[in-house]
Amino acid sequence: MSGIDNPERRQIRRIARVLQVAFRIPAGRELIAVLGNGTEHDNLEALTSWVGRRLSDPDPRLAEAALPCLTDELEQFLHRWEVESKWIA
Numbered sequence: 001m002s003g004i005d006n007p008e009r010r011q012i013r014r015i016a017r018v019l020q021v022a023f024r025i026p027a028g029r030e031l032i033a034v035l036g037n038g039t040e041h042d043n044l045e046a047l048t049s050w051v052g053r054r055l056s057d058p059d060p061r062l063a064e065a066a067l068p069c070l071t072d073e074l075e076q077f078l079h080r081w082e083v084e085s086k087w088i089a
Contacts, residue, residue, distance in 0.1 A: 012055065015067060016048040019074055034081055050074075 025031065025043050032038060036046030054070055 012052045013044075013048050015064075015070065016044060016051045018067065019051070019070065020044055020047055022071065023074065023078065035077075 025047065027042060027044065029042055031043045032040050032046045035050040037049055040046040040049055051070060054073065055066060
């Protein structure tokens with residue numbers, strides 16, 4: 001995401017925060033390996049990376065319109081991860 005300018009980066013981070021609150025994702029590090037690329041410091045950064053990869057055009061108007069789709073996709077992804085991690089434990 002280094003090529004993204006500051007307003008677009010802030011928009012992606014705002015969306016990540018909305019998703020973090022909506023899904024009650026804690027401030028820990030549990031999801032770095034699942035949502036991030038491994039270099040993030042916490043779950044919010046991992047979620048920000050995930051949102052950034054999902055948005056082909058981080059234009060603020062388009063990003064807000066994509067929020068319902070991102071919400072559905074994240075819900076499905078986290079559900080699959082939770083189910084699969086029960087097999088590992």
